[in-house]
Amino acid sequence: MSSDPRIIKDSFALLAPNADKAVAYFCGRLFAEHPGLRALFPPAMDAQREQLLRALTRIVWSLDAPDSLTEYLGALGRDHRKLGFRPEHYAAAGTALIATLRRFAGDGWSPRVEAAWTGAFSAAAATMVDAAEAAAAHAPPWWVGEVVGHERRVHDVAVLTVRPDQPLEFAAGQYVTVQTARWPRVWRRYSVANAPRPDGTLCLHVRAVPAGWVSGALVRHTKVGDTLMLGPALGAMTLDPDSGSDLLLVAGGTGLAPLKALLEQATTAAPGRRVHLVWGARTARDLYDLDELRSLEAARAGLRVTPVVAEDPGFDGMRGTVPEALERIDDPPGPDTDVYVCGPTAMVARTVRVLRDLGVPSERVRHDAAGLDAAAAALAPAVPVGVTPP
Numbered sequence: 001m002s003s004d005p006r007i008i009k010d011s012f013a014l015l016a017p018n019a020d021k022a023v024a025y026f027c028g029r030l031f032a033e034h035p036g037l038r039a040l041f042p043p044a045m046d047a048q049r050e051q052l053l054r055a056l057t058r059i060v061w062s063l064d065a066p067d068s069l070t071e072y073l074g075a076l077g078r079d080h081r082k083l084g085f086r087p088e089h090y091a092a093a094g095t096a097l098i099a100t101l102r103r104f105a106g107d108g109w110s111p112r113v114e115a116a117w118t119g120a121f122s123a124a125a126a127t128m129v130d131a132a133e134a135a136a137a138h139a140p141p142w143w144v145g146e147v148v149g150h151e152r153r154v155h156d157v158a159v160l161t162v163r164p165d166q167p168l169e170f171a172a173g174q175y176v177t178v179q180t181a182r183w184p185r186v187w188r189r190y191s192v193a194n195a196p197r198p199d200g201t202l203c204l205h206v207r208a209v210p211a212g213w214v215s216g217a218l219v220r221h222t223k224v225g226d227t228l229m230l231g232p233a234l235g236a237m238t239l240d241p242d243s244g245s246d247l248l249l250v251a252g253g254t255g256l257a258p259l260k261a262l263l264e265q266a267t268t269a270a271p272g273r274r275v276h277l278v279w280g281a282r283t284a285r286d287l288y289d290l291d292e293l294r295s296l297e298a299a300r301a302g303l304r305v306t307p308v309v310a311e312d313p314g315f316d317g318m319r320g321t322v323p324e325a326l327e328r329i330d331d332p333p334g335p336d337t338d339v340y341v342c343g344p345t346a347m348v349a350r351t352v353r354v355l356r357d358l359g360v361p362s363e364r365v366r367h368d369a370a371g372l373d374a375a376a377a378a379l380a381p382a383v384p385v386g387v388t389p390p
């Protein structure tokens with residue numbers, strides 16, 4: 001990625017007012033020129049268009065950080081194997097991308113800008129193809145996972161235990177993508193809610209969201225014995241192996257999943273390490289995993305679990321939203337605490353602001369929306385990540 005990042009960022013910013021239209025144009029053009037590619041994607045492309053824009057935005061805004069960009073592109077390349085993407089498809093995507101940029105950048109487009117984009121895209125595609133080929137040597141493009149446990153904990157939340165047909169490597173804090181037989185080619189992300197286990201099983205926490213195709217299918221229409229398709233593990237919200245600092249885990253709703261995995265990993269790797277999980281839910285009923293968390297708390301020295309409930313005046317415990325609770329806990333995080341945050345976007349944003357006010361350095365705070373702040377600012381109307389504190 002040696003092309004001039006400034007030229008690329010400036011020209012990409014010109015798309016901001018029409019980002020949605022530009023992505024739709026890109027897809028339309030790609031599929032018109034290569035009809036075979038259409039079959040790799042689901043009939044409704046809304047989520048794919050949004051993901052594409054997010055990925056492109058992240059790539060553009062990471063051009064100054066080659067290491068993290070290479071890591072991200074590698075993960076993207078490995079993940080694209082599950083879609084059936086082949087090296088020649090990248091060339092097709094590159095042609096459609098340049099045509100889209102040329103059309104939407106208007107007067108900001110020039111031969112110099114086109115050369116910068118062409119160079120950057122070729123480098124990015126090569127990184128993705130190399131990573132995909134390296135992964136092909138030891139891992140399948142996707143895994144078949146048998147559902148070996150399905151517990152409806154609340155009317156809209158289920159905890160699934162899935163056993164992949166062959167080893168699926170992951171680190172605590174990562175997520176996998178899941179496809180159900182009900183919705184072919186529609187993939188959705190779910191964090192693995194456990195540290196790696198000898199039997200290779202993965203627990204997923206799924207809330208059926210309104211109009212959520214995959215989440216509804218997983219909660220209401222999946223049973224033990226069914227099979228799912230799983231993509232490779234992705235995500236960088238993992239533990240720092242060199243840190244033994246106190247750990248504060250701040251979860252909202254099913255955002256608990258990756259933090260529970262981190263909790264298991266941390267308390268297993270370093271028994272006695274001080275770990276405080278603050279888990280917020282709307283009502284006491286929504287604390288769907290509290291019994292298990294209490295068992296872990298009783299069994300593992302150093303672990304503390306604080307449930308917080310926002311909308312239940314009768315709750316016999318800490319009340320309020322998670323960020324509010326952080327201002328009241330009796331062991332507030334300090335400059336040396338490692339903090340991980342996961343949950344609804346607005347909760348994450350407010351929590352990050354509270355942590356800053358409490359004096360936790362930003363480099364000690366990890367959340368899965370990390371790195372998107374700048375991108376969100378650049379493409380505010382099109383990228384609804386909202387991680388910039390309100």
Ligand SMILES: NC(=O)C1=CN([C@@H]2O[C@H](COP(=O)(O)OP(=O)(O)OC[C@H]3O[C@@H](n4cnc5c(N)ncnc54)[C@H](O)[C@@H]3O)[C@@H](O)[C@H]2O)C=CC1
Binds near residue numbers: 191251255258279322
């Ligand atoms: N299922 C999974 O594996 C994962 C889920 N997530 C995300 O976690 C989120 C979980 O959503 P739900 O379970 O529906 O959570 P929820 O809507 O039930 O809320 C959970 C907590 O967040 C607080 N909260 C919500 N909005 C807030 C705001 N504006 N300011 C401050 N606090 C706020 C609530 O008070 C409550 O304590 C989703 O956005 C999901 O995408 C993230 C990673 C993994």
